[in-house]
Amino acid sequence: MxxxxxxxxxxxxxxxxxxxxxxxxxxxxAATTQKPNVVINSLVSYYENYNANIHRGVHKLAEEATTLYEDVRQKIKDFIDANSTAEIIFTRNTTESINLLAYCLDDSIIKDGDEILLTEMEHHSNIVPWYLLRDRRNITIKFTPITDNHELDYNTLEKLITKKTKIVSITHKSNVLGTVNDIQRIAKITKANNSILIVDAAQSAPHMKISFQDLGCDFLAFSSHKMCGPTGVGILVGKKELLEKMPPFLGGGEMIRKVTFDGFTTNDLPWKYEAGTPNIADVIAFGTAIDYIEKIxxxxxxxxxxxxxxxxxxxxxxxxxxxxxxxxxxxxxxxxxxxxxxxxxxxxxxxxxxxxxxxxxxxxxxxxxxxxxxxxxxxxxxxxxxxxxxxxxxxxxxxxxxxxxxxxxxxxxxxxxxxxxxx
Amino acid sequence: MQNQSLPQLDDLYKEIILEHYRKPHGREPLEKIDYQAEGMNPLCGDEVKLCLQLQDEQIIKVHLEGHGCSISVASGSMLAQMLEGKTVTEAQEITKHLKDIMHDRTNGKVVDIGDLEALEGVKKFPVRIKCALLPWTTFEEALVGHNHVEVS
Incomplete structure (x- = not known):
């Protein structure tokens, strides 16, 4: 009730x-939500009872902290209905998730002359990373217009997608208009065209049930702090075959399997994209936030x-x-x-x-x-x-x-x- | 931080500020532009373009255009009214004094700033100080020949 x-x-x-x-x-x-007491308590409890670095210690605390952290990955996999936990990457926020993609899809997917399709209703976080990519590479960025009723103009979108369109990146729900876009409809078009579909779900994931598999997109990004969780935790959900194909994002500890005086090999998914000590406490408290939201x-x-x-x-x-x-x-x-x-x-x-x-x-x-x-x-x-x-x-x-x-x-x-x- | 006393809206929106906002000065185009700069507050989207017409060391006319909240528009209007006829040095002194007022560092120094006194109430609304100062920092940048300034 x-x-x-x-x-x-x-x-x-x-x-x-x-x-x-x-x-x-x-x-x-829409800027950020408030945090329930259980989430705040979860942060305190972590620091009072479990604080240790994860994935490297053999002591009891390290083992407990690692389990708590990885349990949240499983929770998010279920929450967003992804295929496996290998598809769930922890970042700092939605912005970083999209930047990761703009950086890592370069080289592996994007070639000079390619096109990226965005929409007129995007947040700067889904525009500027692509402008940065355009600074490095000779690509064209197009914007799908909005209609007079402030919805996406799907007919024009269809016309704007060409064989050169490698990436379509689109917000699920506009942070200004509130418009919810029909991702499944767009996914049919991108799939037929072999384009990668990225969805910015920062404004939708906190407010409506989303299934990554049903939406049919290739990547989906959202933030903990807009759904009762702490700041500093973002999620990137991605199709495994693409995450495997892309190069790593940041280099350092955790993302490697082996490092020698000559070079390195990368860790398995999802850790390949999580360099350095992650935001352990906030990820664990985000898990509490998801439990809370699901209960409601x-x-x-x-x-x-x-x-x-x-x-x-x-x-x-x-x-x-x-x-x-x-x-x-x-x-x-x-x-x-x-x-x-x-x-x-x-x-x-x-x-x-x-x-x-x-x-x-x-x-x-x-x-x-x-x-x-x-x-x-x-x-x-x-x-x-x-x-x-x-x-x-x-x-x-x-x-x-x-x-x-x-x-x-x-x-x-x-x-x-x-x-x-x-x- | 909690339970500070309520700052009075009438301190922020003095009648004279609202008058300047409704009928801003300095909107007529200049015959000749000697200095100009564009200023913007990237946080809120306020934008101002400020042009100056000088004769020797004297500011003959100021022109402003752009869009913004009541505080930044009124402040720009006061700037136009206040600085026309002043020498560049006098204008810079007034600018410095206004900034000192906003940042509480006048050290008791008193300068006649006319209508600008009305802006003092903005201090009680710290997030709005940058609105009040936008035209003035743009004025300073115009003089040093910068074309574009962002206020943060």
């Missing part, structure tokens, strides 16, 4: 008061966020001078509401509603090309997680009301009427 008030008791930080005793209304979950249930999480988004949309209708981005159909864009207004800058909105304890994000959301496409320099974004409540939406809406009234002062009515009369 999903009981949000009971769930909220699992998060110490949700008791936090902001400024003059206002309850924290945390609506910046991804379907419950999805449904709860959908209801919150519907409720917030209904309430936002009173501000008919707001531009709201993303698909009109709520079911196509759960959990994220991005908006702007030409008169009150998102920064000013964020500062004013912060006074009521409401935390949202204002800015370009690491998606400057998309901002350009939307013809706006910055937007404000509220993003939900399963611990948010309709009462928090009410506080958010009231705070927004204050922001518009305060900011435009006497001009607020003019502003509202002005925008209306322009329509």
């Amino acid at each position: 999903f009981d949000v008030n009971k769930i909220r008791k699992d998060f110490k930080i949700l008791e936090r008061k902001i400024w003059d005793n206002k309850p924290l209304v945390y609506l910046d979950n 249930g991804l379907e419950n999480i999805y449904q709860h966020e959908l209801k919150l988004t519907e409720y917030a949309f209904k309430k936002l209708k009173q501000f008919d001078f707001l531009h709201i981005y993303g698909p009109k159909e709520i079911t196509k864009r759960a959990g994220i509401i991005t908006f702007s207004n030409p008169v009150v800058h998102p920064h000013d909105i964020a500062t004013i509603i912060d006074q009521d304890g409401v935390a949202i994000r204002a800015g370009h959301h690491c998606a400057q090309p998309l901002m350009k496409k939307l013809s706006v320099s910055a937007t404000a974004r509220a993003s939900f997680y399963f611990y948010n409540t309709p009462e928090e939406v009410d506080i958010f809406i009231n705070a927004l009301n204050k922001a518009f009234d305060y900011f435009a002062v006497g001009a607020c009515k003019e502003l509202k009427q002005g925008v209306k009369s322009k329509k």
Whole structure:
């Protein structure tokens, strides 16, 4: 039974008061989520009871720490429905996972003259690594456009894929628009074209059930900190045959089998891509976060966020001078509401509603090309997680009301009427 | 860190700041551009282009364009109003003093900065200080001939 008030008791930080005793209304979950007490306890427990370097000691502590760490790999394999634990690589974050791919697919897959296809709704983390690759190699990068309803233009995508398209890298769910892309549909196209399909699941994995095998992509990346886990842990899931084919990423301990005065041989998967002492404590606590999320249930999480988004949309209708981005159909864009207004800058909105304890994000959301496409320099974004409540939406809406009234002062009515009369 | 007293919005959004924001100065194009620079705050996407027209050592006219929040737009407007007619040295002194105010290092020194005093309230909202200073750092960069500056 999903009981949000009971769930909220699992998060110490949700008791936090902001400024003059206002309850924290945390609506910046697309940036990072809060951590339940069990995850924080798991970190402390590791350092208090098991702290040792893994995969190298023969002593008891090393053995226990290694088991805890590798158990999380198994947990993630089950969570994301990969084929085997050999396909689960620990990185620092989604950004590092994509950088690893841009670096390692160079040489092994990419040749001069090849093309990489992205979309207009990508986060910088799925653009800049490919620009870096383009600095090293003579390749072309294309962007699949978005439609007027802020969905992917699948017809154009199909036309943009050519025989030279070696990689298609795409977000599963836009961190600005909230749009959820149809990966299976794209996977059919890439498979037929022999292109590698990479999916940035940073915004989707925390909020909906995902099966790596069912999606049909070749690589998938996501981050622990956006799903109740600690910062500093990212996941890269990859097809075994590709991970075997690619060269290693960073060199050092752990990723080698043997090192001589002449050279080295690489370790087996997945350790081939995990050089140096990994982020042991945070990986173990991420395992606790996955247990926690699975206990709540991804379907419950999805449904709860959908209801919150519907409720917030209904309430936002009173501000008919707001531009709201993303698909009109709520079911196509759960959990994220991005908006702007030409008169009150998102920064000013964020500062004013912060006074009521409401935390949202204002800015370009690491998606400057998309901002350009939307013809706006910055937007404000509220993003939900399963611990948010309709009462928090009410506080958010009231705070927004204050922001518009305060900011435009006497001009607020003019502003509202002005925008209306322009329509 | 917790339970600091609530900074008053009226300190940040003084009426004079909102007036500058609604009707900013320095939007007319220049007849001749002697110095210019583009500034941006990569964290929030605020962008400003600042051009200067000089006669000898005197700033005749300032032109600003770009987009940003109320604080950065108002600050740019005040800059245009304040620096027109000033010598470069005077303008640099005002810039330095404003930065000193923002970073709490005036050491009691008093300089007449007119409307700019209204920006002092921004100090209570530390994350917004960079908004207030963006036009001013861009002004400094224009003088040294840099074309592009990022404020972090």
